[in-house]
Amino acid sequence: MQITIIRHGKPDPISEHPMTATEFTYWITFYDQSKVSLNTSPLPSSVTHANNCDAIICSRLQRSIDSATILNAGKIVLCDDLLIEAGLPSASWYFFKMTPKFWAICFRVLWLLGYSNHSESIKEVKIRALATDKLIELATQHNKILFVGHGIFNRFIVKELIRRGWSGAKSPQSEYWAGGIYKKS
Numbered sequence: 001m002q003i004t005i006i007r008h009g010k011p012d013p014i015s016e017h018p019m020t021a022t023e024f025t026y027w028i029t030f031y032d033q034s035k036v037s038l039n040t041s042p043l044p045s046s047v048t049h050a051n052n053c054d055a056i057i058c059s060r061l062q063r064s065i066d067s068a069t070i071l072n073a074g075k076i077v078l079c080d081d082l083l084i085e086a087g088l089p090s091a092s093w094y095f096f097k098m099t100p101k102f103w104a105i106c107f108r109v110l111w112l113l114g115y116s117n118h119s120e121s122i123k124e125v126k127i128r129a130l131a132t133d134k135l136i137e138l139a140t141q142h143n144k145i146l147f148v149g150h151g152i153f154n155r156f157i158v159k160e161l162i163r164r165g166w167s168g169a170k171s172p173q174s175e176y177w178a179g180g181i182y183k184k185s
Contacts, residue, residue, distance in 0.1 A: 001139040001144075001184045002143065002181060003146075003147060003161065003182045004147070005146075005147045005149060005154050005182065006046050006049065006177060007148075007154060007177065008061075008063045008067040009036040009037070009042060009063065009067045009176050009177055010037050010039075011031065012036070012037045016099055017099075018098055018099055019103070020096070020097055021092070022092050022094055023097075024100060024104075024107075025118070033062060034062060034063055035066050046177045049146050050075070052144060053142075053145055054075070054143055054144045054145065055076075055138060055142040056072060056076045056146045057145060057146070058078075058079050058147070058148040059085070059149060059150065060081045060083070064083070064084075064148050064149065068146075071146070077142070078134070082134070083131055083153065085149075085150035085151070085153050086119075086153050087119035087120055088107045089110060089115050089116050089117045089118055089119040090117060090119070125156055129160050131157070132157050132160040132161060132164070136164070139184075155171065158172050158180070162182075164184075167182065168181055
């Protein structure tokens with residue numbers, strides 16, 4: 001059995017202008033609705049994985065669906081809410097403006113430290129990563145599957161696969177369209 005895990009393609013650009021933390025909350029909503037940019041192409045290795053797999057799985061976020069469709073729409077067997085990205089917390093801070101990239105890093109670090117205002121907690125994401133069961137079930141049925149996921153949530157899935165005795169890199173690549181292969185005899 002084989003599960004290939006890749007990150008979705010680069011999303012359409014969203015404003016990169018400095019904003020307050022409160023405004024960043026709205027930016028997250030737009031990001032979660034964004035499509036994959038037409039100016040991006042899958043890595044050749046991702047295309048190869050898609051051609052060689054028996055089934056493709058993706059999350060319900062548009063950037064994951066678009067990426068799976070670009071790779072091979074005919075092989076998509078599941079789009080599931082359980083597989084969406086780990087959400088970012090937010091705050092009602094109006095006192096200074098920073099770029100969305102700054103806020104994303106800041107809130108992700110805070111999230112890793114336990115702050116989860118208006119998002120699921122790290123504990124809840126770890127529980128949701130038990131969706132690995134579904135990926136394993138699909139790998140059992142189809143032998144070779146490709147999961148088009150997200151940067152942070154892919155890490156939780158990989159950690160769960162490794163814990164269950166699957167072989168592969170302990171940390172998936174985080175670049176757009178990049179990933180890794182995980183195998184179980």
